[in-house]
Amino acid sequence: MIRTFKKLWQPLFVITIVFVARFFVPISYLTEVIIFSIFIMSCNFLLGYGGLLSFGQPLYLGVGAYATACYLFYFGQNPLIGLLMGLIVGTIFALGIGVIIIKLRSDYFALTNAAMNVVGFFLVYDLFSNITGGMDGIWFLTKMNPVFGIDFTNTYHFFIFAEIVLLIILLLTQYIMNSMFGTICLACISNEKKVRFLGYSVFKTKLLSFIFSSVLASLAGSLYAIYFGYVCPSMMGQEKAGEVVATTILGGVGTLFGPIIGAAIIIGAKDIISNIIQNWEVFVGALLVIVVLKADEGIVGLVNDYIKKQKVI
Amino acid sequence: MDINLLGTAILFGFSDGCIFFLVSIGLSLCFGVMRIISLDQCAYYSLGAYITYSFTLITGNFWLSLIITVGLIALIALGVEKIIYKNIYAKPITYTMIISFGVLLFVIGVIKYIWGLSPIPVGQPVKGDFILFGTAFPYYRLCIIIATFVVYGLIYCFLNKTIVGKAIRASIEDIEKVEALGINGYKLFTITFVIACVLSALGGAFHGSLIMVEPNMGLHILLYMFITAVLGGLGSLKGTMIAAIIIGETISIGSIVWAPSTIIVPFLTFIVVLLIKPTGLFGSKLLKR
Secondary structure, three states, rough: HHHHHHHHHHHHHHHHHHHHHHHHOOOHHHHHHHHHHHHHHHHHHHHHHHOOOOOOOOHHHHHHHHHHHHHHHHHHHOOHHHHHHHHHHHHHHHHHHHHHOOOOOHHHHHHHHHHHHHHHHHHHHOOOHHHHHHOOOOOHHHHOOEEEEEEOOOHHHHHHHHHHHHHHHHHHHHHHHHHHHHHHHHHHHHHHHHHOOOOOOOOHHHHHHHHHHHHHHHHHHHHHHHHHHHHHHHHOOOOOHHHHHHHHHOOOOOOHHHHHHHHHHHHHHHHHHHHOOOOOOOHHHHHHHHHHHHOOHHHHHHHHOEEEEEEOO | OOOHHHHHHHHHHHHHHHHHHHEEEHHHHHHHHOOOOOOOOHHHHHHHHHHHHHHHHHHHHHHHHHHHHHHHHHHHHHHHHHHHOHHHHOOHHHHHHHHHHHHHHHHHHHHHHOOOOOEEEEOOOOOEEEEEEEEEEEEEHHHHHHHHHHHHHHHHHHHHHHHHHHHHHHHOOOHHHHHHOOOHHHHHHHHHHHHHHHHHHHHHHHOOOOOOOOOOOOHHHHHHHHHHHHOOOOHHHHHHHHHHHHHHHHHHHHHHHHHHHHHHHHHHHHHHHHOOOOOOOOOHHOOOO
C-alpha cells in the first residue's frame, strides 16, 4: 500500500491541488489550465522524450477539435463518442504524417511542422470551408446529450470530467516515462548509434513518441471543442505555436509537473498582463529568451536544483 | 490563360524572388558559419521595413532612410549578437531555434507597441512603369532586381576576394582549422551575423513598398525564407539565388493558375526536396549532420 502510494504520489498530488484550488480560484480558469496542460504535455513529451521540437503543435490540436466537432455536428450527439472520434482521427493522422517526417533533422522537423500548420489552417479556413464552416467555425453546444448523468454543458460537471481525464493522462504518462520505452526514448536523445547497436529501432521509438504526443494534442483539442461547444480556425493558428513552446520550456522539459506549472503560470499571466499591455508577444518572446539562457530546465529544474542544494547542506 | 497575364506573373515572380533572396541569404550564411538557425532574420526584415517607412516620412527621401536603416539594424544586430547569441553557440540546435523565435516574438511585440497593430500602406519611391512584353512593369520592381544583383555581386566579391570573406567561406566548411590559422572565430561570427541582418533589413525595406507593412509580416515570410534557404542549400550563395527565383516564380505563376497553390506548392517542394536531397540543390555534403 505504501509502495503504491510512493509510486503514484505525483499524479495524486496534482489532482488534490487542482481539486482544492477549486475553492480559491474560478472554475473556468482551472478548467482551461487542465485542458491547456494536456496540450502542453504533448509538446513536453515530444521535446523531452522524443527529442523533436515542433513549431506546429496547434495543427494536431485542430485535428482533434475539428474531428470531434464534425462528428457532433453531422453524425451523433454523444460527446464521449466525439472524444473517441477525435482520438482515432488524431492517431491515424499522426501515423500518416509521422512516417514521412520523423527522419528529418531536428530543425527541418520543426519548420516542416510549422509549414503543415499553415497548410492545415488554410485547408480548414478556405478549401474545405463548406464542411468546416470556414472562418465562422462550427457551433454545437446544444447538440450534446448528457451521458451517464454528466451534463457536458454544465461548468462544474465538465470540470470534474476534465479532472478525471487529467488523472488518467498523468498516470499513463508517468507509466510510460518509467517504462522500458521511456528509457529507450531518453537513450535515443543521448546517442542514437548506441541504441541501434543494442538492437532497438530508433525510427520506431521516435514514431511512437510522436504518435503519443499527437494523440495527447488531439485529446486536448477534443476537450476544447466539447468545453466551448464551438471550434474555429484560430484555435490552430500558427501564432499559438510560440506560446506552446514557451510554456513547455518554462515548466520544465521532460518532467511530469512541468506542463501543469507552466500552464497555470501562462494562463494566469495572460489574464493579468492582457489588462496592462496589449502586446502579449513581448512577454512570451522575452520569457523564451530568458528561460533558455538562464534556466535551461524550467521551473521544475530550478526547484530540483534548490532541493539538491538543501540536501548537500 | 492569358499570355499577357503569364508574362506579368513571370516578371513579378522574378522581383519577388529577389526579395526572398535578400531575406534568405542571411539565414543561409548564419547556418553555414555558426551552425545556428537564426529565425530572427524575419524580425530584422520587419524592422527594416518599418524603420525605412518612418524615416521616409521624416526625411522624405527613400534612399537616405535606407542608409539610416542599414546603420540602425547593424547596431541592433551587434547588440543582439553580443548579448544573446554569444552564449548559445555551444548549445544544441533546437535551443538556438527557440531563442531566435523568442527574439522574433519580442520584436513583433515591440513593433506593435511603437507602430500600432493595423497594416500601413507604404508609398513606392520610384513611380511609373514601362511596357515590357505587352505588360506594364513598374520601375520600382526593376530597381529591386537591379539592387539585388548589385548586392549579389558585392557579396560574391566579398566572399571570394577579401581575406575576411575567404575566412568566412573556410569557416563554413571547418571552423576549427580557421581558428588554428590564428583567425578569431567569434569576430567572424559577429561579422557574418551583422551582414546577414543588414541584408534581411534591405529585403524588408524593399518589400515594404510592395505589400502593406504589418506587425506579423515577419511570421508570414518565415516559412518562405526557410524553404528558400533549404532548397538552395544552407551556406551556398548561388544556390539561394536560384532557389529564390524558383520559389518566387512558382508562387507567382501558381497564383494565376489556382489560388491555393501559393501555399501548397512551396510546401510540397520543400517536403520533396528534403526527402530526396536534404542538403538542398547546391549545399555541400559537409553541412549534413
